[in-house]
Every structure is written in structure tokens, then in C-alpha cells.
Amino acid sequence: MNAPRITVAMSVYNNEAFLAQAVESILAQSFGDFEFLIVNDGSTDGSPAIIDGFAARDPRIRAIHQENRGLVASLNRMIEEARAPLIARMDGDDIALPLRFERQVAFLDAYPDYGVVGVNTHDIDEKGIIHRAFDFHPLDHDSFVAALPDGPPLCHSSVTMRREAVRALGGYRKAYRHCEDYDLWLRLAAHTRLCSLPDRLFHYRRSDGQVSVRHIVAQQTGAAIAWAAYRERTAGRPDPTEGLEQLPRLEELDALFGRKGVTAEVRSRVALGLLHSSSAMGGEGFTMLIDHIRDGGTRDGLWRTVARLVKFGQPLQAARLAVALATH
Structure with missing residues (x-):
């Protein structure tokens, strides 16, 4: 045949x-x-x-x-x-x-x-x-x-x-x-x-x-790590995720990649990519966003996110984000 x-x-x-x-x-x-x-x-x-x-x-x-x-x-x-x-x-x-x-x-x-x-x-x-x-x-x-x-x-x-x-x-x-x-x-x-x-x-x-709705945080986190691995390969360095059965936790990324700042880079990439997801902003994605601010990450447009959280019916998160923006 x-x-x-x-x-x-x-x-x-x-x-x-x-x-x-x-x-x-x-x-x-x-x-x-x-x-x-x-x-x-x-x-x-x-x-x-x-x-x-x-x-x-x-x-x-x-x-x-x-x-x-x-x-x-x-x-x-x-x-x-x-x-x-x-x-x-x-x-x-x-x-x-x-x-x-x-x-x-x-x-x-x-x-x-x-x-x-x-x-x-x-x-x-x-x-x-x-x-x-x-x-x-x-x-x-x-x-x-x-x-x-x-x-x-x-x-x-x-x-x-x-x-x-x-x-x-x-x-x-x-x-x-x-x-x-x-x-x-x-x-x-x-x-x-x-x-x-x-x-x-x-x-x-x-x-x-x-x-992309049910697993949006995991999807965005994996994509951010994939991008970090791509940058390693294009720089001529080995891909530290090669052969892994599962991806590490965020706090383990600096050790895996052998340099400081990877955890913060990935966290920022994920957090800023989740600003329009009400489900993510109601849970793990919001925690990442607060950590991003505490790490000194960009704040461009984040005051608009405060208003968006109110629109999402998440006033406590809106208040927490406003305090983080005002104090860090």
C-alpha cells in the first residue's frame, strides 16, 4: 500500500x-x-x-x-x-x-x-x-x-x-x-x-x-520558561530544561539556569500576561503580580489593573494592588 x-x-x-x-x-x-x-x-x-x-x-x-x-x-x-x-x-x-x-x-x-x-x-x-x-x-x-x-x-x-x-x-x-x-x-x-x-x-x-482558560497560569508559566530556555539556546548555552519530566517551581529556576534573575524574569513575564484574566487575578496570578511589584518590576499600566479588578468584582485584590503600587 x-x-x-x-x-x-x-x-x-x-x-x-x-x-x-x-x-x-x-x-x-x-x-x-x-x-x-x-x-x-x-x-x-x-x-x-x-x-x-x-x-x-x-x-x-x-x-x-x-x-x-x-x-x-x-x-x-x-x-x-x-x-x-x-x-x-x-x-x-x-x-x-x-x-x-x-x-x-x-x-x-x-x-x-x-x-x-x-x-x-x-x-x-x-x-x-x-x-x-x-x-x-x-x-x-x-x-x-x-x-x-x-x-x-x-x-x-x-x-x-x-x-x-x-x-x-x-x-x-x-x-x-x-x-x-x-x-x-x-x-x-x-x-x-x-x-x-x-x-x-x-x-x-x-x-x-x-x-487556555482552565490552565491559564500553568500555560503562561510554561511558556515563559520555554522562552527562557530558547534564549539560552540562542546564546549558545545548553537548554537546562532538556530531559525534564516536569518543569520546576519558579523559585528553583535560578539554580536550574545557573544564574540569578531567571525566577524574577519568568514571574514578571507571566504576571503581566495575566492582567486581563479574572480567574488568574483571583488566585495564583495575582500573587505573582504582587511579587513582580516587590521585585521592582515595571508598573506601566498597573493602576488600570486596579480599576479592572474592581470591574472583575475583586475589590480586595484591587485594594491590595493599590497598596503595593503605592508602597513599593
Whole structure:
């Protein structure tokens, strides 16, 4: 049997409400030369039956059922089992428009120096309402690199990647759970080129249950450590997080990186990135913000955060922040 051009890699955990629509959007692609790996990562809802139903009707689908191991383990399993030279990511609640694969394959065929290409997106909410976007993910590699300090410049579930480029770096790293894509882009940027197509060929699902909402502090903290590790690598020093099973606590970062100030740098990066999250400002993120101020970090715009906390219905935090700003 000839290998397909694309392996579609979808990890599913309790996506029952949106899964059928996500799968159907892949089966409706104008470019149909793919195998479709769907890992049921220990779902407890109706997702397994939905997956098996589609697999029975379309021979391109291979269902893999496993106990819950998390997204990183599921993605690495699919990378190892992929038969195609290209791997297309997909999540169980998003929607790929019909020309996505066709345009991505054409781009990668035309530009062999690019190893990853995403597409631009619109958002879609839990009710299926599309919220149109007007900004763009970077459209060339130089713009992609320039955007890296601000977070992931690609929509992870929209990308198509060259399998060997990802495998050469060991795939996704377990320690960077919840920000595994950002860590991967930072590592890949030194070895290949990355960008997104201008075409908006993807609907990215926004919901209160998504990782970037439920685990926002852990995600932002991991991303800040990934950025610190990237800076070590670009300076010609070893990556101190290489081989870790989990990331250390903030107060352990100076020792891990072998220099003072890393803890404060990471804390500041995280705290200032959480100012618009009411959930983060109601807990660990607020503590980081106060420590950032006590460390002598920038205060630009933080008086506006006092007013924002009042708007969030968090007057005690607003008062504590005002006192910290006035006394430190």
C-alpha cells in the first residue's frame, strides 16, 4: 500500500459535543490523500462511539483507544505511527474548511525550506457562532520569529508539519504540558522555517473549558520558561530544561539556569500576561503580580489593573494592588 501524503493527528478527550463536526470537516477536504489517526485519550463521554462509527464508514480513519495519557503523549504516539511525510494537526472541537489541506500541501511542495505551515483562522464559540478575525498570524518566517516573544504565532491545530523535522527534535516535550506547541515552535525555528497562509481556512473553537482558560497560569508559566530556555539556546548555552519530566517551581529556576534573575524574569513575564484574566487575578496570578511589584518590576499600566479588578468584582485584590503600587 502506498503511503498517503498526510497523516491527520487528532487527540480526543471528551469532545462529544463537537467531535462529529470536526471529523466531518476533515473528511470533506478537497485534498483526500490522507490517513486519519484519532486517539481517544481515555474519554468518559460518547466520544469513543462517535470515533468508532466514523472509522467503520471510512477506511482512512484509524481509531486508537488508550487510557488517559494527556495530549503530549497522544501526539507523540501519532507522530511515531504516522506513515505520511506530512502531519496535519486537528483538534476534536475545531473545524477545517475544505481547502485547508490542498493549500497547505501546495505551499510545502513549493517551499521545501518551510517545515511548518498553518492557516489563518476565525473563532467559533460553543453555540457555533463565527467571530471573524481581522489580524493575521505571521505570513513569512522572519515575521514569525519577530512574533515569538509574544507567544505562539501559529494556531496549533491548524498546522501541517514535515514529520521528519518534528521527529528530529524528539517531538513534543512532556515537561511543557499545556504549552507544548510554543516550545516546539521555539525549537523548530532554529532548524526550519514556519509561517501561516493568509487564507482563513479554519474555525478555532473558543470555550470556557479549553486549556487556555482552565490552565491559564500553568500555560503562561510554561511558556515563559520555554522562552527562557530558547534564549539560552540562542546564546549558545545548553537548554537546562532538556530531559525534564516536569518543569520546576519558579523559585528553583535560578539554580536550574545557573544564574540569578531567571525566577524574577519568568514571574514578571507571566504576571503581566495575566492582567486581563479574572480567574488568574483571583488566585495564583495575582500573587505573582504582587511579587513582580516587590521585585521592582515595571508598573506601566498597573493602576488600570486596579480599576479592572474592581470591574472583575475583586475589590480586595484591587485594594491590595493599590497598596503595593503605592508602597513599593
